[in-house]
Amino acid sequence: MSDNPYxxxxxxxxxxxxxxxxxxxxxxxxxxxxxxxGNREAEEKFKRIGVAYGLLSEPEKRAKFxxxxxxxxxxxxxxxxxxxxFAGGQRQPYTTDAGFAxxxxxxxxxxxxxxxxxxxxxxxxxxDIHYRLPVxxxxxxxxxxxxxxxxxxxxxxxxxxxxxxxxxxxxLKGKGLxxxxxxxxxDALAEIDVRPHKFxxxxxxxxxxxxxxxLREAVLGGRVSVPTPTGPVTxxxxxxxxxxxxxxLKGKGLSRPDGSKGDQYVTMQLVLPRETDPDxxxxxxxxRAGETHNPRQAMEV
Numbered sequence: 001m002s003d004n005p006y007x008x009x010x011x012x013x014x015x016x017x018x019x020x021x022x023x024x025x026x027x028x029x030x031x032x033x034x035x036x037x038g039n040r041e042a043e044e045k046f047k048r049i050g051v052a053y054g055l056l057s058e059p060e061k062r063a064k065f066x067x068x069x070x071x072x073x074x075x076x077x078x079x080x081x082x083x084x085x086f087a088g089g090q091r092q093p094y095t096t097d098a099g100f101a102x103x104x105x106x107x108x109x110x111x112x113x114x115x116x117x118x119x120x121x122x123x124x125x126x127x128d129i130h131y132r133l134p135v136x137x138x139x140x141x142x143x144x145x146x147x148x149x150x151x152x153x154x155x156x157x158x159x160x161x162x163x164x165x166x167x168x169x170x171x172l173k174g175k176g177l178x179x180x181x182x183x184x185x186x187d188a189l190a191e192i193d194v195r196p197h198k199f200x201x202x203x204x205x206x207x208x209x210x211x212x213x214x215l216r217e218a219v220l221g222g223r224v225s226v227p228t229p230t231g232p233v234t235x236x237x238x239x240x241x242x243x244x245x246x247x248x249l250k251g252k253g254l255s256r257p258d259g260s261k262g263d264q265y266v267t268m269q270l271v272l273p274r275e276t277d278p279d280x281x282x283x284x285x286x287x288r289a290g291e292t293h294n295p296r297q298a299m300e301v
Contacts, residue, residue, distance in 0.1 A: 003048065003072045003073075004072055005051070005052035005053075005055050005056050005065065005072055006052075006056070008048050008049055008051075008052035009023040009024055009027065009049060009052050009053065009056070010023055010027070011023050013066065017057070017059075020053065020056050020057065021053075021057070024049060024052075024053040024057075027045075027046075027049045028046065028049065031043075031045050031046040031049065032046060033046060035180060051072070051073060052072070055070075055072070055073075124179060124180040124183045125179050125183045125184050125185075125186060126176050126177035126178045126179040126180070126183065126184065126185040126186035127176060127177040127186045128176045128177075128186040128187050128188070128189055129175070129176045129177060129186065129187075129188045129189070130189050130191065131148060131188065131189065131190040131191065132190075132191055132193050133146060133148065133158070133160075133170070133190040133191060133192050133193060134193050134195060135160055135164065135192050135193065135194050135195065136194075136195050136197075137194055137195055137196065137197035137200055137202075137229075138197070138200075138229050139160060139164075140160065140163075140164040140165070140166075140192065140194045141162065141163065141200075141202075141207070141229040141254055142162055142229060142230065143159070143160055143161055143162035143163075143164070143255075144159075144160045145157050145158070145159055145160070146158050146160055148188075148190065150175060150188065156172065156175065158170060158172065158190060160192065161255075162254070162255040163205070163254040163255035163256065163257075164192050164194070165192065165194070166192060166193070166194045167191060167192065168191070168192045169189050169190070169191055169192075170189070170190040170191075170192065171187050171188070171189055171190075172187060172188035172189075172190070173187050174186075174187065175187060175188035176188050176189075199227070200227075200229065202254070203265075204262065205253050205254045205256055205261070205262030206253045206254070206262040206263050206264065206265060207228070207229060207252065207253045207254065207262070207263075207264040207265070208264070208265045208267065209226070209227065209264065209265075209266055209267070210266075210267045210269050211224070211226055211266050211267065211268060211269060212269050212270075212271040213237060213241065213268050213269065213270060213271065214270075214271065215270065215272060215280075217237050217241070218237070218240070218241045218242065218268070218270050219239065219240065220239060221236070221237050221238050221239035221240070221241065222236075222237055223235070223236050223237070224237055226249065226264075226266055228249065228252045228264055229252070229264075230252070233249065233252070235247060235249065235266065237268070241268045241270075242268065242270065243268060243269050243270045244267065244268065245267070245268040246265055246266065246267050246268075247265070247266045247268070248263050248264070248265055248266070249263060249264040249265075249266060250263050251263065252264035
């Protein structure tokens with residue numbers, strides 16, 4: 001890392017005071033000795049950026065450096081590094097002082113580091129890691145085991161409970177980022193993202209599906225096979241069923257926390273043959289009652 005204060009902080013000589021401060025904050029969070037125990041290289045770099053910021057944060061000293069009147073340590077002649085002057089000599093080399101007080105807010109890790117300085121090691125809980133966990137519709141309904149990759153390169157099997165909801169958070173305690181200074185690790189938080197199904201939809205704890213039925217089944221009724229999330233079941237279609245007729249399959253919905261289940265609602269959809277059927281045309285053409293039947297009567301204004 002260069003002794004030139006601008007290069008040390010990674011800013012241009014034309015940088016504003018705000019840009020210099022932001023650059024120092026970023027490097028200080030990365031290089032602070034409490035976050036790099038036993039790392040002499042990081043500690044030396046931390047000292048250098050302290051020297052650089054101490055010089056560039058004071059307009060008068062910065063102006064003198066820009067004019068070539070002082071060197072990068074802040075002195076006209078070789079003296080002890082400015083950071084040691086700033087730190088008071090007897091303190092630890094990364095101890096805080098009033099000149100740096102404006103760098104950290106109350107909720108900032110940097111504030112905690114400077115507040116404690118070299119007097120004690122910082123002990124902090126590790127951060128949480130957030131995942132977006134794609135789950136197929138039937139996996140959310142019936143439950144499943146999904147494998148996720150952790151930051152350390154390992155993998156973990158995560159159990160998705162039956163009846164899982166969109167946006168539900170599954171917490172893996174202690175599987176987040178490692179703690180600082182011996183602090184506990186954070187958690188891994190997996191947010192469930194339920195993929196849509198090609199014909200099932202969810203309505204609270206219930207399942208809804210549209211079931212195509214033939215003209216014969218609609219007129220005469222009969223037993224038909226209906227798909228459910230746990231497999232097909234047989235259902236009785238009443239005579240004279242219309243498009244929009246809704247039938248209920250009790251207990252074929254989603255699992256609830258109390259152990260009960262929702263229902264599945266099946267909506268009939270009358271579907272005629274795609275190809276023309278002469279016999280069907282002849283029958284309908286000779287059906288006299290059809291001439292007077294008006295299915296749109298309720299819509300007349």
